[in-house]
Amino acid sequence: MNFLRKIVRPKTKDDEEFYYDLKTLLNFKPVQLNHYKRAFIHRSLKMTDSKGKPINYERLEFLGDAILGSVIASFLYKEAPRGNEGYLTQMRSKVVSRENLNKLGKELDLIRFVKSNINQNQVGENIHGNIFEALVGAIYLDRGYNYCHQFIYDQVIIPYVDLQKLENKISSYKGFIIEWCQKTKRKYLFESYEDTGKQAQKHFSVVVFIDGQKIAKGRATSKKKAEEMAAKRVYYAFQKEINNS
Amino acid sequence: MNFLRKIVRPKTKDDEEFYYDLKTLLNFKPVQLNHYKRAFIHRSLKMTDSKGKPINYERLEFLGDAILGSVIASFLYKEAPRGNEGYLTQMRSKVVSRENLNKLGKELDLIRFVKSNINQNQVGENIHGNIFEALVGAIYLDRGYNYCHQFIYDQVIIPYVDLQKLENKISSYKGFIIEWCQKTKRKYLFESYEDTGKQAQKHFSVVVFIDGQKIAKGRATSKKKAEEMAAKRVYYAFQKEINNS
Known part of the structure; x- marks a missing residue:
């Protein structure tokens, strides 16, 4: 346990603040902060590692997009037992639409974590959805699929996906x-x-x-x-x- | 353990044969055979449940496609640390191309499990890839994400995905x-x-x-x-x- 605590315990004051903010956001303890830090680094910072490899959230965005897609697919498979493949595909596109993901990233106020070299107005609307996806990617690398599943249920499906409402079963x-x-x-x-x-x-x-x-x-x-x-x-x-x- | 054995043990002679064939194919014990059975039921059978809901592999195909996509994404993320988002997206499309999935389904000879009402020549080439995806969906429902991950590594990534070769690092x-x-x-x-x-x-x-x-x-x-x-x-x-x- 002491060993774990050492990994978990953030090293600097900034890290400490980030750690506690993240913990509230995620509803679980992040372990490897570096993944989450990367999820909020914009390419405009032009950050690189010792080998000259760029450090920013774009690769994590690719990963998170795929994980998100599979969690939403499994949710729809289970919750819409009468929907055929076409219906499921269409519903998934709606749920993970750029517009929805941007709304979600905004609602979680993820932009507060972003480190960038350009003005917030210049980065464009899509950054909100992109960093949401990157965050999912970071969770996957840090804690694995099941934590992503839980996070996506809590933060996407429960607040935003409403098959019952869409199918006019529950209005409130x-x-x-x-x-x-x-x-x-x-x-x-x-x-x-x-x-x-x-x-x-x-x-x-x-x-x-x-x-x-x-x-x-x-x-x-x-x-x-x-x-x-x-x-x-x-x-x-x-x-x-x-x-x- | 006895309890588990009861679930695992197939009920009829046909089931028994299917169970042992599957076990060899999957390299682990399937638990709920019904998911795997569904993965090989072609729509031409026009099978329905007691409520008139169609039973065939098409919904499982949707699910499996998404799970496959996320496992391949995580593989590429880890194995191609220098590849940017564009490269990763492109590589994933190659790996999960219709052509590749059909090749894979054929190599595993999945068609032997298919129950259909039409001639094998009439079902078209894509059935091989489609039932491979449906099988992944069935594994997900039966045993969860980690078993899919392992199966996809063993059956797709190791035999067919060759970043090293593609990047000219290893020729044999x-x-x-x-x-x-x-x-x-x-x-x-x-x-x-x-x-x-x-x-x-x-x-x-x-x-x-x-x-x-x-x-x-x-x-x-x-x-x-x-x-x-x-x-x-x-x-x-x-x-x-x-x-x-």
């Missing part, structure tokens, strides 16, 4: 969960509070308790968004019970 | 291994024998021993191919030592 997760609790005689509580932290934009957190137990949390830029996110997590946590009720 | 793995053994004072032995089994086409197996220890095996339709395959596996088994020597 909060409403759905409340109705389900009433039907199955469970007690529920949605607890919300402002949770902006160090971020520039106001944030809210919502915690959902079912029968007195904390089941899930959501955090977003509005109370309503955070509630939906938390309720959707509850939905996935109780998916088997819901399907059987 | 057998030659390379012999030279390396001589240089590092290791004893080597390439043992070959005919190993056709029940297959229609003649096959050969080659086993490589280093310092008296069995390191790797290759099996192919010619002795030379089998030797190269086995030598390449030795190369990957000793990669660290080779890079440091």
